[in-house]
Amino acid sequence: xxxPMPLKLENVAITVHDLDAAVSFFTDIGLTVLGRHTVxxxxxxxxxxxxxxxxxxxMLQTPDGHGTLELLEYIHPPAxxxxxxxxxxxxxxxxxxxxxxxxxxxxxxxxxxxxPLRGVATYExxxxxxxxxxPSGILVMLAESLQKS
Numbered sequence: 001x002x003x004p005m006p007l008k009l010e011n012v013a014i015t016v017h018d019l020d021a022a023v024s025f026f027t028d029i030g031l032t033v034l035g036r037h038t039v040x041x042x043x044x045x046x047x048x049x050x051x052x053x054x055x056x057x058x059m060l061q062t063p064d065g066h067g068t069l070e071l072l073e074y075i076h077p078p079a080x081x082x083x084x085x086x087x088x089x090x091x092x093x094x095x096x097x098x099x100x101x102x103x104x105x106x107x108x109x110x111x112x113x114x115x116p117l118r119g120v121a122t123y124e125x126x127x128x129x130x131x132x133x134x135p136s137g138i139l140v141m142l143a144e145s146l147q148k149s
Contacts (some may be wrong), residue, residue: 012100019073020136023058025112025121029105031060052076094139102128102144
């Protein structure tokens with residue numbers, strides 16, 4: 001099967017309680033803000049299927065220029081509180097980042113009040129990694145390659 005055209009992942013969007021706090025965390029671990037906007041109007045109501053849709057958004061990019069994270073803070077309708085997902089829940093599981101120095105990144109996460117769920121593990125001799133519960137309960141995987149060139 002040949003798809004009609006190549007696909008390119010544009011971004012992953014995550015709704016948060018506090019946009020400023022989420023932007024602060026993700027920029028501190030290395031992402032860059034591409035822009036911040038407020039979106040509303042008929043076009044966004046049509047796209048997301050929410051009448052009166054009005055949200056503040058921030059677009060962030062990874063240092064390699066390939067990954068983009070869209071964070072949304074809803075003004076209307078208000079965000080709906082849900083339980084944070086566990087690893088075996090259906091739906092969005094986590095967002096994952098490669099980092100150069102896991103210990104240093106965990107120090108930054110701790111300054112924001114986010115800590116490893118159970119600790120740091122080593123996968124074979126390939127990665128040192130962990131999950132933290134980040135802004136608005138987002139599950140964030142941080143992984144450091146142990147096979148550095």
